Amino acid sequence: MTNRALSKSFALSVAVAGLLLFSTVAFCQEESSENHGSVEVGVRQNWGTVYGRATANSLFPSFPATTGGAYPQASGGPFTAQALGYTPGFGSSRFFEYRDMPNGFYVKSFRADLDNVLGRNLYVKVQGRDSIEKDQAYLLTVGQYGKAKFQFRWDDTPHVFTNTAQSLFIQTAPGYFNVSAPIQTTLAAGASTCTYQQIVGGTCGLTNTINGLFSTVTPISLDVRRRTATASFAWTPTANWDIRTSYAQENESGSRPFGNASGFEFPEPIKYRTQQFRVGAEYGGHHWGVQVGVVGSIFDNRISSLTFVSPFSTNATLNQGRTDLYPSNTAINVPIAGAFDLTKYVRVMGSIVPGWMKQNDAFLPYSVNSGTTGCPGGQPCNSVAALPASSLNGSKTTLAMNYTVATKPIHRLSFVARYRSYDYYNDSSTIAFPGVVVTDGATFSSGGDNARVSVPKGFDRKNVEFEGSWQFRKDDRVKVGYALERMDRQHRDISRTQEGTFSTSIDLNPNKMTLVRFSYKHSDRTPGPYKNNDESYLNGEGGTAQMFAFRRFDEAQRTRDRGEALLQVSPLQSLTFSAVFSTDQNAYANHLTATECAETNAEAVAQAALSSATLVAPFNPSCLSYGLQKDISSSYSFDVNYSPIAQLVFFGEFSHERFNYQQRGRDRTYVTSLQAAPAVLTGVKGAYDDPSNDWFSWSNTHINTYSAGVDIYMKRKKAVLTSFYSLSAASGDILTTLLSDSPTMNINNVTTAALVTPALAGGSGYYNYPSTTNRLHQVVTSVKFAITKNITPKIEYRFERYDQHDWQSDIMLPYMSAYDPGSSYSTSASRLGGGAQKYLYLGADAPSYQSHVLSGSVEWRF
């Protein structure tokens, strides 16, 4: 018998014994009522298939040398179908993403209520769902009506990320990944690069070797499981007082896919513990109340770093890498809130919530390798002695304040004024790092644009809102409002933005059966002057890290229009219909002001000079802004419920949503030997800040959701047949055009003739990305029939089918080869002996599935 089966048997025994005891006690209560609880148990069988890894005629062919077979030729044409490596079983599929559904006997739910226990107005309630499964939940409540209540809650939540992961790494200790010595020796001896022809021809030794190794590696599922226990107690000593306390502890464990700049992917071990406590008191009377509390949260990451040994290097002093995982932290808030009626017509409400966040995990050294050299003061780079500080001593102080005055001077007229302030003050240390070790395989680089400064970033948001509402008929009202938001940010492009929002809405009930609502909002956000440019120099870096003229959407000039219309109609007692339309349209600045443009161009020249480069072409001749330009979404939906006779209820729903993001970007890359400089910039580290490399992109998503169902009641509701179908169908694409290639979009007036070859040959960004689609079908049919007053058997069938075509994940294999011969990064030492040719992924995917679940259960009410 497996451990799981044993624990299941034990837990079931306990549950059944508990229920029997409960029901016995329930029948012996002083005042017996009809229904003391229920339990639903049954037998279940699920089966299904998993499919959808890239197949014939998909957008992507299989990558070479995985399962052999012909690789598509350069001349194009149809592809030879190739299975993409491992196809997982149904039992670990995405169907179980957040749930567990083992075959065999199961306890779907139980509930037991003991009321008026011992004649003292005491009650005990127990509920459970999906017992002895990975998504089980329980709730125990003990209390005295109106006086006190104690609750204990247990909740398990699984989360499956992938079931196709494979790795050559072995976790030898929590957070430490190694490879076996023979594998390391074999791979380190392999060629660093192969030509495309060698890979295609199957003569690339390294590719063949790695694929051979992975063919023996058992795929695994990566998932986490959250187990949360919460105890709470509420006490009402008098009608005026409420005391509430709670304590929750959540343990999260498992693993998830996690990448690394060295080109390796790992199953990151997760072992989190989060504790949360709340203590609060409320004192209040009629029309007034005061609440005071303390809320604390302690997060503890028990695996604070991830260390690995490169499989491509046997250099013991320089073949490891290390990533810092989320640091443990704490937070405390002290919420204080109150409300009172100043007069019969004026109510004043307010809250003040000071908070503190702390984090002081010890820093890791610059590098884990003893072979990393060049650190300050001659200190070894794998020692914290080389660092200017041993920890951040991170501290943030927040202060949230909200004040509201609501007044109703006459019966049909009301006004609300609100003031909100949220101050997020970061008083963490400012630490200047003289240089950086980009990855553990690199040397310490200092000076120039390698210095880093951890500037504490914070913000302060203030909102003022006014709103007036006039109820011009019984339940009809019109509302008008104006709101202003001021945002101050530290160490960002813009130190202050202001946004004004006008809003209006109208709610109409033209008759008893109809409700109509309209609402509209218009906002204008105005940024202050740009500082060229705190965010372009990431964390104190110099150099050309980021292009100037980007206008980041969270702080850029913006106009926003939002509208919504709702109609609810009940022409008959048995028929209700509702429809909703909404849209949200955001337009961001698409040009810089003349001043900003001049500053930006000057900055580009200065930066080019700093980088030993010469700026030949104008940086931004049309003074364009870059980044998100438009963000438009709209949706409409319909919903109908119809019950022609008491025994029959139909429902149907449809919704359509559209999302459209438009953005402008520019390809900029460092000069390499592979890519001959097209005389835009010269030098070793200049960027191609050439307007002919500008592109424009549209990200579109369309989603349709359909649902329809019926409930049929028979034999005076003793028998119920329920059936429904739903489909959520989404498709998305990302289209891109190089602006200089399109006469109509060539805003920069760069003629195609001038671009004999685009500045970046075959440059990135202007290819369309393949389309993505996903569809989720669900069909559920159940029949239940009450054979006695207390016993109701039920048969249920569930069908679920999820189809996914996602070019980013469908193709994933643990080894993708990489035919980039001679590319700039394929032999980079910073990648621990490997480059593009030596990336090792997990091959993480969560493919499509089709599932059937047939269950038979009996509900017993007692």
Next chain:
Amino acid sequence: MDQARRMGRAVRWIALVFAACPLLIAAAGDAGKGPSPGPAVAYIGSERCADCHAAQFEHLKQTTMGKIFLRNPRTPLEKQGCEACHGPGAAHADSNGKIGLIRFTKNSPQPIELRNDQCLQCHEKGNRLFWRGSTHESRGVACTSCHQVHTEQTSVAADRFQEPLSENRQFVKPTQMEVCFQCHQMRRAQLQRSSHMPFREGKVTCSSCHNPHGTPNPKLLIEATVNDTCYKCHAERRGPFLWEHPPVMENCLNCHDAHGSTNPTLLKVRAPRLCMQCHDVSGHNSDPLSLSPNPPRISANQQISTRGLRVINRSCTNCHAQIHGSNHPAGSRYLR
């Protein structure tokens, strides 16, 4: 700055007008009218109500409210039982029901505000402290739009959505989410998306993040900010970090759509385009299929190469894995 000054001036004027309105109206003598007083005070007791309304009375007895009112009343109001909510019943009983009481059905003759006031007599504290002036109050939502006391729950197609275990079952729909979907229909559709939090699996629900009865915070959030809401389950992303990523620190919704998305990890837009809304590629090739010396083609304008290593899988976060913040001394670009 001129515009900011103009906006500031506009706000001051609007504030002045809003402040003056109540005073002007009160001065005009309307203030004294206020809401109309309730019916004359003459109580008859719940047992007499049960004589005619036995079914409703029996159901009330099963509810927590009924058990407090009928068995363990703490205040004089609770002692009034049925009449605590419906008002004094003498006239109603004496007229054989011809004289109405306060009713809570959709077709009630009483205005919503009066009906809600009946509930607020007891339920003004706790989560309802900020009800007045809240979005739902000002849009005329009645307590009974979402809650019910007497009627058994209606049944729509069963088992569509599960919900966290709860004692609170007095909703007008089988689940709390269905209650909210009455008006927020698109949220129902969002739950069906490929990337979602465990809403439909019954691990979180609307009130895990929102308090529909009103809060001082935007969007009826329970916590002061969006991020504080997310940190309840994702405390690891709270920091403070040595290297903060500002938009992450300010608002999770800059990148994620909490109600559901068709992109991985609830992202609003698929990476790398999401990242490129704020950052240029800076030497990072972003083609899906890009450069290759001898590229095979799958269509006229699409080429294949694994240069897309930076685009496939989790794209930018293949390498910039600590995008929510890094505490590594060399992690300024969120690589470590």
